[in-house]
Amino acid sequence: MSDVSLIVNGKRVSGAAEDRTLLVHFLRENLGLTGTHVGCDTSQCGACVVHVDGKAVKSCSMLAVQASGSTVVTIEGLANGADLHPVQAAFREHHGLQCGFCTPGMIMTATDMINRHPEGLDEATVRTELEGNICRCTGYHNIVKAILAASKTMSKGSKGKARQAA
Amino acid sequence: MYSVNYHRAASVADAAKLVKAGDAKLLSGGMTLIPAMKTRLAAPSDLVDLSKIKELQGVKVSGKTVTIGAATTHFDVANDEKLKKACPALVHLASLIGDPAVRHRGTIGGSIANNDPAADYPAALLALGATIVTNKRQIAADKFFMGLFETSLKEGEIVTAVTFTAPAKAAYEKFRNPASRYAIVGVFVAKGKDGVSVAVTGAGDDGVFRSKEIEAALAKNFAASALEGVKVPAKNLMTDIHASADYRANLIAVMAKRAVAAANA
Structure with a gap:
C-alpha cells in the first residue's frame, strides 16, 4: 500500500491504495469520479484519457502511485459550474457523440490537442491527433467538426472559460 | 495485475540500489511494462520508477553531438527545437510513435531497453551509430540490440542516455499496421562521415538489423534511383497475419527509397 496524494480538478485529495492500483481505478473507485471510462483496458481506445500535470495520458496505463504528487484534471473538472467548457459545448452543438462512452476521453484529448496548437488546427491534424481515441458510433466526422469549432472559439479569446489547468 | 511494490527513485544511484530488491524491474513511462503487467x-x-529522475531528462545538442536523457519522453523528443535542427529525422520518428497520450509517457530509454x-528508436540508433550510455559503461548500438526483446544490458544496469553525432542527411519511413500503427516495416537511412547506414525495424526475425544490400547500393549513389532493382532477401524476415516475409522484403526496399528521397529533399 502507498499513500497517493493528488490535486484532482483543483482539490487536494489523498488516499491509501495498493501499488498495483491503476490511476483510472483510483479516480473512479476511490474518488467516485466515474466520468473517466475504462474502454479497452489495453491503452488503445482512449476512453480513460485524463490530464496529468497538463498532459493527456491514458489513465489505464499508469499506476495511481506513479501519479502521486501530480495535478490531475478529469472530465468532471472542465465545466465551470453550469457553463460547459468550449470543447464540451462544441461536442453538444455539433453532435460529436452518440452513445457517449468514448466522449470523456475524446474531450480530454481534444482539449489537450487544442492547448498544444494555439495557432489553430486543420482537419488532417485533428484526425492524426485522434489516433489514440476510438469511437464506434459517430464515424468521427462530427467529433472532428466539434474539435475544429472549439479550437476556433478558444483561439478567439474566450479563454476565460477554458481553465488554464485544462 | 499481480501485487507489486512501487519505489520512486530520486537518482540513478538510488535506482541502482533499489533495483537489487527481489525480482525488481525498472519502470520508465510504463507504456509497455504496465500493459504487460496487466495481462500478467x-x-x-x-x-523502480526512473521517470522523476532529473539527470535522466532532456535533449542536449552541442555542435554535432546530440545527447538524449533516457527518461526523455517521445513527446519531448518530437518537440525539441534544437533537435529539429540537428536531426529532424529523429524528431519525425518520435512523432510517429503510438499516439499523443502514449508519447506523453513513453521514453527513449524504455523503448530501447525493451527492444521490441x-x-x-532501435532503427534510428543503429543507423546513426549511436552510443548507449548506462550507469556502468558505454555500449555501441550494434553491440546493444541482441534480438527479440534482448539487449546486452546486464541485470540491474540502467540506461542513462543515448548519444550520437548528427548525420549530414537522414530520414525515417514507416509502413504502419493499419489498426495498431506500429511498424510493419520501418527504415532509417543515415548518411554521415562514415558512409551510409540503413537500419530496419519491424521486419527481422531477430529484431532490428542493417540492410547490407541497400547500404551497398546507396554507398555508390545516395539517391532513390540507386535502389531500383535492389532485392532484399526474405530470409530471416518475419511472417505473420499482417505481412509475409516476401512482402516485408519488398517493403524494406520501398521504405528505403522513400527515406532516401526524404533525406535528399
Missing part, C-alpha cells in the same frame, strides 16, 4: 505477462515483485522488434 510480466510480474515483477518491485518497480517493431520499436522505432
Whole structure:
C-alpha cells in the first residue's frame, strides 16, 4: 500500500491504495469520479484519457502511485459550474457523440490537442491527433467538426472559460 | 495485475540500489511494462520508477553531438527545437510513435531497453551509430540490440542516455499496421562521415538489423534511383497475419527509397 496524494480538478485529495492500483481505478473507485471510462483496458481506445500535470495520458496505463504528487484534471473538472467548457459545448452543438462512452476521453484529448496548437488546427491534424481515441458510433466526422469549432472559439479569446489547468 | 511494490527513485544511484530488491524491474513511462503487467505477462515483485529522475531528462545538442536523457519522453523528443535542427529525422520518428497520450509517457530509454522488434528508436540508433550510455559503461548500438526483446544490458544496469553525432542527411519511413500503427516495416537511412547506414525495424526475425544490400547500393549513389532493382532477401524476415516475409522484403526496399528521397529533399 502507498499513500497517493493528488490535486484532482483543483482539490487536494489523498488516499491509501495498493501499488498495483491503476490511476483510472483510483479516480473512479476511490474518488467516485466515474466520468473517466475504462474502454479497452489495453491503452488503445482512449476512453480513460485524463490530464496529468497538463498532459493527456491514458489513465489505464499508469499506476495511481506513479501519479502521486501530480495535478490531475478529469472530465468532471472542465465545466465551470453550469457553463460547459468550449470543447464540451462544441461536442453538444455539433453532435460529436452518440452513445457517449468514448466522449470523456475524446474531450480530454481534444482539449489537450487544442492547448498544444494555439495557432489553430486543420482537419488532417485533428484526425492524426485522434489516433489514440476510438469511437464506434459517430464515424468521427462530427467529433472532428466539434474539435475544429472549439479550437476556433478558444483561439478567439474566450479563454476565460477554458481553465488554464485544462 | 499481480501485487507489486512501487519505489520512486530520486537518482540513478538510488535506482541502482533499489533495483537489487527481489525480482525488481525498472519502470520508465510504463507504456509497455504496465500493459504487460496487466495481462500478467510480466510480474515483477518491485518497480523502480526512473521517470522523476532529473539527470535522466532532456535533449542536449552541442555542435554535432546530440545527447538524449533516457527518461526523455517521445513527446519531448518530437518537440525539441534544437533537435529539429540537428536531426529532424529523429524528431519525425518520435512523432510517429503510438499516439499523443502514449508519447506523453513513453521514453527513449524504455523503448530501447525493451527492444521490441517493431520499436522505432532501435532503427534510428543503429543507423546513426549511436552510443548507449548506462550507469556502468558505454555500449555501441550494434553491440546493444541482441534480438527479440534482448539487449546486452546486464541485470540491474540502467540506461542513462543515448548519444550520437548528427548525420549530414537522414530520414525515417514507416509502413504502419493499419489498426495498431506500429511498424510493419520501418527504415532509417543515415548518411554521415562514415558512409551510409540503413537500419530496419519491424521486419527481422531477430529484431532490428542493417540492410547490407541497400547500404551497398546507396554507398555508390545516395539517391532513390540507386535502389531500383535492389532485392532484399526474405530470409530471416518475419511472417505473420499482417505481412509475409516476401512482402516485408519488398517493403524494406520501398521504405528505403522513400527515406532516401526524404533525406535528399
